[in-house]
Amino acid sequence: MTEAATPPSLDTRTEAPARNQWWDVWDQFKTHKGAVMGACFFIFIVLAVYVGPWIWSIDPTYIDIRARNQGSSFAHPFGTDQLGRDMLARMMAGGQTSISVGLTAMGLALFLGTLVGVLAGYFKRIDGLLMRTTDLFLALPLLPLLLVMVMLFRQPLSASFGPETGIFILIVIAIGITSWMPTARIVRGDVLALKEREFVLAARSIGTRPGRMILRHVLPNVMSPIMVSATLGIATAIITESALSFLGLGFPPDFPTWGRLLFDATDFMQQHPQRVMWPGLAISLTVLAVNYMGDGLRDALDPRIRGL
Amino acid sequence: MLDDPKPTKLVEIDNLKMHFPIHTGLFRRHTGDVKAVDGVSFDIFEGETLGLVGESGCGKSTCGRAALRLYDITDGSILIDGDQIGDMSQKDLRTKRPTMQMVFQDPQASLNPRMTVQAIIQEPLDEHTSLSASEKREKVLELMDQVGLNRKFAGRYPHAFSGGQRQRIGIARALALNPKFIVCDEPIAALDVSIQAQVVNLLEDLQKEFGLTYLFISHDLSMVRHIATRVAVMYLGKIVELAPREALYAEPLHPYTKALLSAVPEPDPDLHDTMERTILTGDVPSPANPPKGCNFCTRCPAVMDICKQQEPDYREVLPGRYVACHHYNEVQTAADSTAASEASDQQSLSNTKNDQIN
Structure with a gap:
């Protein structure tokens, strides 16, 4: 230390490494009870669907026709379907697909939406073009478009990546590029407002380049709407995938997803209502957990709320 | 300064015009201009403080911002430290930014709420220097000492500070690159009277220490009388009078x-x-x-x-x-x-x- 005037005790304090900001985020996150519960449940679901199959090692595609349409028992806690396949094993396998589709499609939609929103809001020249494109996408009827996309691209993608990966890519892209528009609009609006704030002007007076301006000043401040879009996005993606599978246009029939399980179970809803209940419950609870988690995360990421 | 026989001009502004276009009607046709700054000329000598006063809406702030080319000016020439920046592109202007900095009116709005004090003061260093992380940190702490902020506060966020402290953060950021010319855009307007005096005294001390040149924009005539060497009075986008402080206030x-x-x-x-x-x-x-x-x-x-x-x-x-x-x-x-x-x-x-x- 060069300053002789500064007392040495002060120096030792400042020389200690600064507390990592993410600890503050975690501290705030912990105070949001719903968010903690949501996070716990989400982790539980993820562990259940990815680690569960190692413990519950029944093959989800194994057909035991004599044990079909059974209720809950020790051999089959969630019962069996009309072909005698174990529902618990199928729920786990289905969850893997549903959750990975949800997360990846959300990531893609969020990336596209944020990119378009920030570019449109920040660079006035391309604003009109980008927002009219967004309007165009919003005007497209979602479900027919998805159906056409699945029809057109299922074969070539299945051929080049194998049936499962091909469909996975197709579904993720289909959901991703049809659900980024609300994010883009919200982000653009926020960026437009942010751009007029004095700290952006201050950064301009420093000579901050546009790229860094966006990363340092704009993006962190549009975090809240992005987080909200993200949590809602996971939910919508899981539901859209379910809807596609439900319509029989998602993954192949023998490939379980939560939506496909729901679809298969509707025929037997009268006789075996529990078969609709389990996948339905899994979808709803996962979506709910993710929403709570996003809520808490949004609060935790805002230093103004965090300080309280 | 007055006792200096041949003071050098640091800033020469000639016929500066900043017009904002008005678009009206269905087709957003260009129907007129808000002449916020309309042909302003003044020089600022090295080491002096030029006070710029006028009532609300007379174009003081716009003039200050235009002088730093935060806007793309309509017309006129701006010569700062020998460089003509009036018609320079924003890209070329970047390299000139360290010479000229700005302290903003609202200390709350001019600090990014998502950045720590450390990050805020460090931003100019990130943009214009190639110091290592520890050198930057050291420089930031030094700057915090200079503006009278406790070093312990480096990891805090702006919302945790009072108005006067926030303004000190803003001043530290402006000082980070050792500028020659600082535009103070009503730096005290949003502060309590007691804090105003502290901040103005801080600005004066820094001026003595680093030989800074200020364009001090304010509507507080007594404060301008306290800090300025010369005073320019603006009315409706034009300078109506420019005179040494004593002469202007006396007569x-x-x-x-x-x-x-x-x-x-x-x-x-x-x-x-x-x-x-x-x-x-x-x-x-x-x-x-x-x-x-x-x-x-x-x-x-x-x-x-x-x-x-x-x-x-x-x-x-x-x-x-x-x-x-x-x-x-x-x-x-x-x-x-x-x-x-x-x-x-x-x-x-x-x-x-x-x-x-x-």
Whole structure:
């Protein structure tokens, strides 16, 4: 230390490494009870669907026709379907697909939406073009478009990546590029407002380049709407995938997803209502957990709320 | 400075114009301009503080921002430290930014709420230097010492500070690159009176220490009197009077300056009751549609016919004193000279007032 005037005790304090900001985020996150519960449940679901199959090692595609349409028992806690396949094993396998589709499609939609929103809001020249494109996408009827996309691209993608990966890519892209528009609009609006704030002007007076301006000043401040879009996005993606599978246009029939399980179970809803209940419950609870988690995360990421 | 025989000009601004276009109608046609700054010229000598005063909406802040090319100016030349930045592209301007910095009016709004104090003060260093992380941290802590902030606060966020402390953060950020010229855009307007004094004293101390040159924008005449070397008075996008501080406060020449100075609150109750104020009537005309002739002719207490016809030149009437007023033009008619003598009567009144204050 060069300053002789500064007392040495002060120096030792400042020389200690600064507390990592993410600890503050975690501290705030912990105070949001719903968010903690949501996070716990989400982790539980993820562990259940990815680690569960190692413990519950029944093959989800194994057909035991004599044990079909059974209720809950020790051999089959969630019962069996009309072909005698174990529902618990199928729920786990289905969850893997549903959750990975949800997360990846959300990531893609969020990336596209944020990119378009920030570019449109920040660079006035391309604003009109980008927002009219967004309007165009919003005007497209979602479900027919998805159906056409699945029809057109299922074969070539299945051929080049194998049936499962091909469909996975197709579904993720289909959901991703049809659900980024609300994010883009919200982000653009926020960026437009942010751009007029004095700290952006201050950064301009420093000579901050546009790229860094966006990363340092704009993006962190549009975090809240992005987080909200993200949590809602996971939910919508899981539901859209379910809807596609439900319509029989998602993954192949023998490939379980939560939506496909729901679809298969509707025929037997009268006789075996529990078969609709389990996948339905899994979808709803996962979506709910993710929403709570996003809520808490949004609060935790805002230093103004965090300080309280 | 006055005792310096040949002071060097750090900033030379000539005929600076900043017009904001107005688009109206269904087709957003360009139907006019808000002439926020309309032909402003002044020089700032190295090491001095030029106070820029005027009422709300007269274009002070726009002038300050335009002088740093935070806007793309409509016309005019800006020479800072020998570089013509008036027509430079924003890209080329980046390398010149370290010479000129700005302190903003609202310390709350001018700091990114998502960045720590460390990150805020460090931003200019990130942009313009290639110091290592620990060197930057050291420099930031040094800057915090210089502006009187506790080093322990480096990891905190702006919302945890008071207004005065936030303004110190803003000043530290402006100082980070060792600038020569700082535009202080009403740096004290959003602060309490006691904090105002602290911040102004800090600015003065820093000026002495680093030989800074300030353009100090304010509507607080007493504060400008305290800090400025010379004072420029703006009205509706134009400078109406520019003079050394003592001369301007002792003997204002332009009728607007007189009115402005007579509006300064008088602390002595007896004087307050007896003093003759020049009270302006009406509002400032719209900068989108300024009056013909002199901008001040609609409210001037000593208005003449010529004022409504012809725009007065901005000229040096006494050494170092610039005024834009027909009263001080050489050619005067008889009627005008009576108006001028009236004006000088008011002038002597205000002189006695000032003598009593001092």
